[in-house]
Amino acid sequence: MKILAIAGSNSETSINKQLVSYAASLVENAEIETVDMNEFEMPIYKHQREVESGVPQEAKNFAAKIDAADVIFISLAEHNGTYSTAFKNVFDWTSRIKDRAVWNEKPMLLMATATGARGGLGVLEAATKRFPLHGGNIVETFTLPFFNDNFDKSTHKIANDEKDSELKEKIQKISALESILEK
Template sequence: MKILAVAGSNSDTSINRQLVTYATTLFENAEVEIVDMNDFEMPIYKHQREVESGIPQQAEDFASKIDSADVLLVALSEHNGTYSSAFKNVFDWTSRIKPRAVWNEVPMLLMATAPGARGGLGVLEAAAKRFPLHGGNIVDTFTLPFFNDNFDKAAQKISNEEKDSELREKIQKISAIETILEK
């Protein structure tokens, strides 16, 4: 099974990257690639720019990574209740590649974390509504509130046993779906 892990942040210290990286360790016998949004930095999407210059190679590369994955783990950082601008720009450019849908129906576990009580719930809700319109096959969602209290940075894992168990159940669910699809 090939897992593509996307942290929807360009921060070098992204807590969502830490979460999605940890989630990848919960799969058995998987090939994992963790995407760094900094590798997909492009001009801000503008229709006129697309007409004049076409779609940047970075968007094509991002789409290729999605297409080669069996499972997507997407952990989104929340900026003012929605996606980070770095993620949104990659999403916008990728959505312009025809005739594809951005997520190409690859089974996805959608996640978010934040330092506060909502744990990125705003961005999770926005993505859960938007992604299916772009080929998002969201199998489940997971949010980790109070990241600094519920994630052991030294051990690089969720320290809250209840939330860790919840994530493990969701990983098992998406693993089972992928196993069925392989047959």
């Protein structure tokens, strides 16, 4: 199974990158590619810019990574209740590729984490509503509140046993897709 692990943040110390990396590591025998949003930095989307220059190659490269994956694990950073600007810009540009649904119906584990009590719930709710309109096949969702208390940075694992068990159950459902994907 090929997993594309995406952290919806351009932070060098992204807690969402830590979470998505941990989640992907739970799938046995998976080939994992972790995406860095900084690799897809491009001008802020503007219709006139698209008309004049077309869709940037970085957006096409992002779409190619989606297409090469069997499953997408994504953990979104929450900035003021919604997507980070870095993620939103890549999402916007990728949505402009002709005849393309951004997520291409790939099975997806949609996650978020934050240092507060809601654990990125605002961005998770926004994505849960929006992604299916762009070919998002959301199989499971997961939030991890109070990241600094619930994630052990020294072991790179969830320290809260209840939340860790919850994530592992959701990963099992995703892993069960492997036999379907191989057909």
